[in-house]
Amino acid sequence: MGRVIQPYIVVTRANTLTEPLRQYLEEWFHREFENNSIEHDKPRWYALARFENIFIGRCGILNRKIMVGNHPMRVSGISGLTILPEWRRMGIANLILNQAETFITQELKTEYSLLICRDETAPFYLKRGWERIDSATYFAQNSGMYRFKKTTMIFRCVHRQWPPGDIDLCGLPW
Numbered sequence: 001m002g003r004v005i006q007p008y009i010v011v012t013r014a015n016t017l018t019e020p021l022r023q024y025l026e027e028w029f030h031r032e033f034e035n036n037s038i039e040h041d042k043p044r045w046y047a048l049a050r051f052e053n054i055f056i057g058r059c060g061i062l063n064r065k066i067m068v069g070n071h072p073m074r075v076s077g078i079s080g081l082t083i084l085p086e087w088r089r090m091g092i093a094n095l096i097l098n099q100a101e102t103f104i105t106q107e108l109k110t111e112y113s114l115l116i117c118r119d120e121t122a123p124f125y126l127k128r129g130w131e132r133i134d135s136a137t138y139f140a141q142n143s144g145m146y147r148f149k150k151t152t153m154i155f156r157c158v159h160r161q162w163p164p165g166d167i168d169l170c171g172l173p174w
């Protein structure tokens with residue numbers, strides 16, 4: 001890690017942001033993940049990192065009732081964690097996720113968080129205690145149900161194993 005900075009990190013409801021800022025955050029997501037043709041749900045909260053009036057990192061948060069096997073489960077979701085390229089490898093993603101995970105545990109009080117990601121990004125989350133789930137993950141797209149071909153990961157807020165069974169995100173993915 002090179003330069004050390006102290007950004008301001010905040011978790012905020014998406015519907016309290018100004019329309020231009022919300023649009024900016026959505027465009028940032030699409031720019032970063034532009035090769036990804038999957039249609040995504042919009043976050044209900046954002047964890048944002050700001051430094052000297054620039055937003056340098058963003059992460060979406062939502063919660064959803066999903067199905068695991070035959071069991072309904074309420075989980076929180078992390079989506080589109082992104083740091084501006086010139087601010088990477090300074091610990092900003094760690095700071096944002098610390099705040100997002102605290103918010104999820106203390107405010108949303110879900111037993112698990114779930115995210116889907118590219119295989120190359122999994123080591124970053126594994127280091128933070130997230131676990132790779134081998135069950136198949138399905139979600140809705142305009143064209144019908146889609147089986148996700150990359151990595152599904154969960155974070156346990158309780159000391160209970162993730163149940164077995166295929167995962168249905170019951171809507172668009174995040």
Ligand SMILES: CC(C)(COP(=O)(O)OP(=O)(O)OC[C@H]1O[C@@H](n2cnc3c(N)ncnc32)[C@H](O)[C@@H]1OP(=O)(O)O)[C@@H](O)C(=O)NCCC(=O)NCCS
Nearest residue numbers: 080081082083088089090091092093094095117121123124
């Ligand atoms: C992945 C990403 C969010 C990491 O952000 P960052 O601010 O550079 O990460 P940090 O500096 O907080 O690093 C956190 C840890 O992960 C490691 N790490 C950072 N980037 C990594 C990567 N691409 N692959 C594997 N490990 C990585 C760091 O070495 C660090 O480890 P440490 O805590 O043991 O020192 C950033 O590279 C990014 O925006 N990438 C493009 C978008 C993306 O792929 N997002 C993930 C969506 S699922």
